[in-house]
Amino acid sequence: xxxxxxxxxxxxxxxxxxxxxxxxxxxIQPPVDIYETPEGLVLLADMPGVAPNDLTIRLEDxxxxxxxxxxxxxxxxxxxxxxxxxxxxRQFELSDQVDQEKIAARLNNGVLMLxxxxxxxxxxxxxxxxxxxVKEAA
Amino acid sequence: xxxxxxxxxxxxxxxxNQAFERYGPQFPATFRTAFLPGRAAxxxxxxxxxxxxxxxxxxxxxxxxxPASFNISVVGDTLTLSGxxxxxxGDVKPEAFHRxxxxxGKFVRSxxxxxxxxxxxxxxxxxxxxxxIxxxxxxxxxxxxxxxxxx
Numbered sequence: 001x002x003x004x005x006x007x008x009x010x011x012x013x014x015x016x017x018x019x020x021x022x023x024x025x026x027x028i029q030p031p032v033d034i035y036e037t038p039e040g041l042v043l044l045a046d047m048p049g050v051a052p053n054d055l056t057i058r059l060e061d062x063x064x065x066x067x068x069x070x071x072x073x074x075x076x077x078x079x080x081x082x083x084x085x086x087x088x089x090r091q092f093e094l095s096d097q098v099d100q101e102k103i104a105a106r107l108n109n110g111v112l113m114l115x116x117x118x119x120x121x122x123x124x125x126x127x128x129x130x131x132x133x134v135k136e137a138a
Numbered sequence: 139x140x141x142x143x144x145x146x147x148x149x150x151x152x153x154x155n156q157a158f159e160r161y162g163p164q165f166p167a168t169f170r171t172a173f174l175p176g177r178a179a180x181x182x183x184x185x186x187x188x189x190x191x192x193x194x195x196x197x198x199x200x201x202x203x204x205p206a207s208f209n210i211s212v213v214g215d216t217l218t219l220s221g222x223x224x225x226x227x228g229d230v231k232p233e234a235f236h237r238x239x240x241x242x243g244k245f246v247r248s249x250x251x252x253x254x255x256x257x258x259x260x261x262x263x264x265x266x267x268x269x270x271i272x273x274x275x276x277x278x279x280x281x282x283x284x285x286x287x288x289x
Binding site for chain 1: 172173184185186187188189190195197199200201202203205230234235236237238239240252263264265266267268270
């Protein structure tokens with residue numbers, strides 16, 4: 001994962017790409033942090049204005065799709081505006097080193113935290129090295 | 139009353155800015171919704187101001203800020219907002235990051251509100267990464283109906 005971000009409308013992944021002709025909404029990519037822990041990967045994404053019910057995380061053909069509908073706290077026209085909330089959309093390609101069954105998501109204060117645990121076979125294993133003392137011939 | 143002054147730089151600057159705002163290149167949406175304290179050279183958090191008859195609402199974009207770190211103070215019509223967005227994982231080694239697009243740091247901003255507010259009744263709520271400050275207008279700033287008497 002993390003090495004490849006799928007373009008939202010790439011022709012290859014028709015199954016997961018958004019419909020471009022119909023969707024009236026605008027989307028932006030949320031900024032993300034991805035880091036490695038001994039257990040696997042952790043993804044953090046800033047998604048302000050997205051309520052837990054308006055967040056969709058899908059996994060299909062190794063493509064992880066994060067989609068969120070952002071809403072302002074007040075539903076009226078501001079008298080002074082510096083930011084606009086638009087919807088979030090971003091896709092990542094997962095490698096088979098991620099245990100797809102055990103992905104966990106949390107949304108806290110506008111930050112999505114995805115935990116992507118390593119698959120058993122991809123976990124590093126310590127292989128003990130036996131040292132045999134070989135007596136050198138004198 | 140406006141007279142044209144060829145040396146009025148301020149007004150010229152305003153007009154140029156307006157022209158750019160209308161026709162010039164727009165900032166990508168990413169920058170208009172990003173929260174980058176400590177990284178980008180501008181003031182954070184970004185704010186929107188709403189109002190209705192009795193209340194002024196200030197909405198600040200601050201995803202991932204530490205709720206306990208918020209400090210809001212009001213003096214007259216100036217509201218000062220400060221806080222901190224901590225690094226999500228302070229113990230992660232820099233080499234463990236595959237991507238690091240989010241920023242972290244302290245932020246402080248003073249905002250002059252367009253009306254006088256009742257300082258004692260200001261409330262704040264933090265939800266989904268948005269901080270909403272609700273400030274009732276002071277009695278003086280509320281609109282008053284003036285009846286016209288027909289003579």
